[in-house]
Amino acid sequence: MECGIIGLPGCGKTALFCALTGTVASALPGGGVKPHIGVAQIPDPRLDIIAKYISTRKIVPATIQFVDLPGVPADAGAARANAFLSHARQVEAICHVVDCFSEATSAATVDKDIDSLQVELILADLQVAESSLHKTERPIRAGDKVAKARAALLLKVLEPLNDGRPIPPLAQWSTPEQKMLKSYGMITAKPILYVANVAENDLDGSSEAAKAVVRHAQSRGAAAVVICAALEAELAELDEADRAEMLGSLGLTESAIGPLARAVNEVLGLASFYTASDKEIRAWTIPAGATAPEAAGVIHSDLQRGFIRAECFAVDDLERHHDEKAIRAAGKLRSEGKHYQVQDGEVIHFLFNV
Ligand SMILES: Nc1nc2c(ncn2[C@@H]2O[C@H](COP(=O)(O)OP(=O)(O)OP(=O)(O)O)[C@@H](O)[C@H]2O)c(=O)[nH]1
Ligand SMILES: [Mg+2]
Structure with a gap:
């Protein structure tokens, strides 16, 4: 899963990238045309809850890969704009700062x-749609059914684009249509999260500018988060004790990175489940609605191949009953089969045989 960070030059993309990935800004080559790629750990309060009741040696959070796409100045040449667009076509979700x-x-x-x-993005999608439609003409004359399906989709996509509107979100299309839209790299169809990058004195986003971002997101049926990227980047460079102190002095309890990362997960339609043992407690990411064997496959293909059943309980039940024995006694430890759809926030133990 890769999330691209986009926005006008100087809007704070690199600051946000540094905050998310814990990279020190001065270590990055600035103002270049090459994207920065890094991995963000998703801060997850559920991991702390699990660790409170199950003692372990190691806690491993889930991660998301972020790509900091350099802004394209208005006077930049076509080559730079095209480089930006080709990267934007490859990511699975977009953070618009x-x-x-x-x-x-x-x-x-x-x-x-x-x-x-x-x-810019609508024009880029429009160009792809028009040229792709053109390419279906000859195969359609030869009776190619796939080309015909593609043309039908492209005509549907061209309607909003020709009106200057983005393509409706992927979730609103059928599964085969989603596949085609992804293969064309249609940028405006990708799940999007708006990030209002606010000043240090507007952390709660009460400025007119921040409110306008939230309004815009709502009008597109998208989510928005408020964050001060420069402050978060500073926080990310501190060790845990100093960070807690700085947050405290700002009247905050949590960095905004956790809510942001979780919003990205949600925008991507992802859910989390957990494995817990004395060796490690670990968060895993799955598409929402994944079955128990599919979830097992995220850990290892052997677990999916030899899946027998999944023993699960909710993190909430762990908090209520404190240990597995009490959870079992309360009837909250479930044994699920291969058709079970994993729920967000479950601790799972897979039984398998290969
Ligand atoms: N006060 C304040 N300054 C910020 C914030 N975010 C970024 N800046 C400053 O804005 C300037 C540009 O930030 P960058 O993160 O480099 O912006 P960018 O979007 O990566 O810019 P390009 O890569 O050139 O497109 C830097 O001097 C940052 O310190 C913020 O939240 N608050
Ligand atoms: Mg930058």
Whole structure:
């Protein structure tokens, strides 16, 4: 799973990337055209709850890969714009960062900033759709059914694009359509999360600019989070004790990275389950609705191949009953078979035989 960070030049993409991945900004080559790629650990309060009741040697959080895509200045050449677009086509989800921290930002500048980037992406999708449609003509004349299905989809996609609107989100298309949209790398169909990058004195996002970002997201049926990327990047460089102290002095209990990472997971349609033993407690990421054998396969293909059953309980039940024996006694330890759909927030022990 890869999430691309996009936004106008100087909106704070690299600051956000550093905050997410714990990279020190000065270690990155700045202003370049090459994307930065890094892995963010998803802070997860459920891991702490599990560790409270099951003693272990190691805690392993789930991760998301982020790509910091360099902004394209208005006067940049076509080569740079194309390089940006080809990267944006490859990611699975998009974080669109909007500058709400500069002195001059207002609801009006936010609308203009979001629109200007969105127009670029719509034009890019429009171009792909038109040229791809053109390429289906000859095979359709030869009776190619796949080409016909592709053309039908492309015509549907061209409707909003020609109107200057993004493609409806992937979730609204049929499974074969989703596959085709992904294969074309349609950017505006990708799940999107808006990030209002606010100033240090607007951490709760009460400025007009931040509110405008949230409004825009809602109008597209998308999610938005408020974050001060520069502050989070500073926090990410501190050790745990110093971080807690700095958060405290700001009147905060948690870094905004946790909520942001969890929002990305949700936008991607992902859920988490956990494995817990005295060796390690670990968070795993699965598509929401995955079956027990599919979840087992995320850990190891052998577990999926030789799946017998899954013993599961909810993290909430662990918090209520404190140990597995009490959970079992309360009838909350379930034994599930191969058709079981794993629920978000379960601790699972897989029984298998290969
Ligand atoms: N005050 C404040 N400054 C910020 C914040 N986020 C970024 N900045 C500053 O804005 C400038 C640009 O930030 P970057 O993270 O480099 O922006 P970028 O989007 O990566 O820029 P390009 O890669 O050139 O497109 C830097 O000087 C940051 O310190 C923020 O939340 N608050
Ligand atoms: Mg940058």
